[in-house]
Amino acid sequence: MSANVVEIVQRHVAVDATLAGARLDQAVAALLPEFSRSRLQQWIDAGQVLVNDAPRRCRDKVWCGDAIRVDAQLAVSDTCIAQDIALNVVYEDAALLVINKPAGLVVHPAAGNPDGTLQNALLHYAPALATIPRAGIVHRLDKDTSGLLVIAKTLAAHRSLVEQLQAREVHREYRALVIGEVVAGGRIEASVGRHPTQRLRMAVVAHGRPAVTHYRVLARLPGHTLLAVELETGRTHQIRVHLTHLHFPLVGDHVYGSRPRPPKGCAPALTTALQTFPRQALHAIRLGLIHPTSGEPMQWEIPQATDITALLELLQQEAARGTDPT
Template sequence: MTQATDRLVRRSFQVDPALAGRRLDQALATLLPEFSRSRLQQWIEAGQVLVDDASGRCRDKVWGGESIRIEAVCALEQAFVAQDIALDLVYEDEEILVIDKPAGLVVHPAAGNPDGTLLNALLHHVPALAAVPRAGIVHRLDKDTTGLLVVAKTLMAHKSLVEQLQQRSVHREYRALVLGELVAGGRIEAPIGRHPQHRTKMAVVSGGRPAVTHYQVLERYPGHSLLGVELETGRTHQIRVHMTHVHHPLVGDRTYGARPRPPKGCGPELAAAIQSFPRQALHALRLGLIHPATGEPMEWEVPMATDLDALLTLFRQEPSP
């Protein structure tokens, strides 16, 4: 069991004169890049940051040479079971790890899934992740979506990746098999929020959070299309909701009304595969970001998930009408 014991952070240093004129919270964010500015502000407001032995305020200016002493509590991740669950590691170093997530693996514990999740697996693989918010998970994939997901191993990496996601500089490219034969690609800009009647679903709703999805047609099959999809934002179920909104739901996505529709006259093997496909046909194929420590751009790509690849092979083997 991962312990929920808090960690005491003690730091003492002098302010670099190069930071003269900065607010205290801004100076600390520069001096302590491993901690988020919001966390540093909380410590200042709680009186856990002393400037020349006196409590400071976030808006106080520093002029260089001040003595800073921090004695603050850094809460560890709440108690979760560390479980030996296999991870398909694509990349790992001291700051980050990149995973090829399989279908069926929930990312974070929640009601109905208290354990057996990616978070439980991460705590077993890297116990020190107990000191990082959400065990380093900075973005998620739905339970039955497959593909690439990055995890921060340190507080500095966590801060950097969260900022990159907020600045929309993380590149995420998906493959989606949808119903309907699309003529061309496009851009969907429609706000997403909780479904007004079905609280476990999301929907395009007025007053929802801004959401933008870009897609292009890669292959067309009878009654279906394979899309390349890129996210400008990262809302819950975004691709699934947006494609349903434009009347092209993902194959296998029963949550958003995608009933199996085998093409008229298709072979029995393809018809059976479409009818039995057990999940939304969505795969996170490519992931690009700036490495938190080196500042170098990095990108990864993984093969299509086996089940989706097999379905696409059957589509491609169908004789032309």
């Protein structure tokens, strides 16, 4: 973050009767909901929020008719550069951008991936996103997970989406192709945290963060099962960890020890496809939330990822051949 790259924020609002007697930080948060309360408190402490042309403290009370003026600077990230990377845009309006992320695209820069990420692509697609934390990215998908992601285009939308995620009000549904034949759907409630010895992996651990995953069976295939998976929480690698914990790892998830298990006597094409599948077979197929501006419920659904569909077709062909699934 560079202090030399800034956007000027200027707002003039008046306190009404409903906020009379409230603390300044509470009142300004209600009057300027596009900014987080912590950001507004920082501006108040820095003397960038004036009440009747005078600086005040966060705890000072305001009264009906008081004039509040914000004259602040919003830092813009210059550590992530804009790059011309193609985006598959599913939906866009003034507040939201919904994309279909391909497998292989990292969401934001990190160790080992300094650029070439979704965040770099977003800054090229919509330069104004530089004023939004992480270019509007409020949740993530693993590099090799494909599917729907929502991006906030304004600070108000960012705040709304973060609050919806924290309140578990964002609906996220995935398609997961797992190794093994799952008998029935269920609910997994098991805390997820860093693996005690393997630092690149997460695991079900007693000291982890609470995590809840719901799953149901969509299709039983030779030696495999297609699941619909819904997240109640959003921990790192949650679906991958929870399904591995149940001994039904995702096809292609080598990080969590998934090894190809072609059905006995299956067609060579299926054996090759299972052995060479290049990523975890996980696709974010449906996304639902409350629109930050209109308050209306919205939902998007995209087709299954083509590489997973191709693998499913081979498994379905195998089932039609009557192969012994053991």
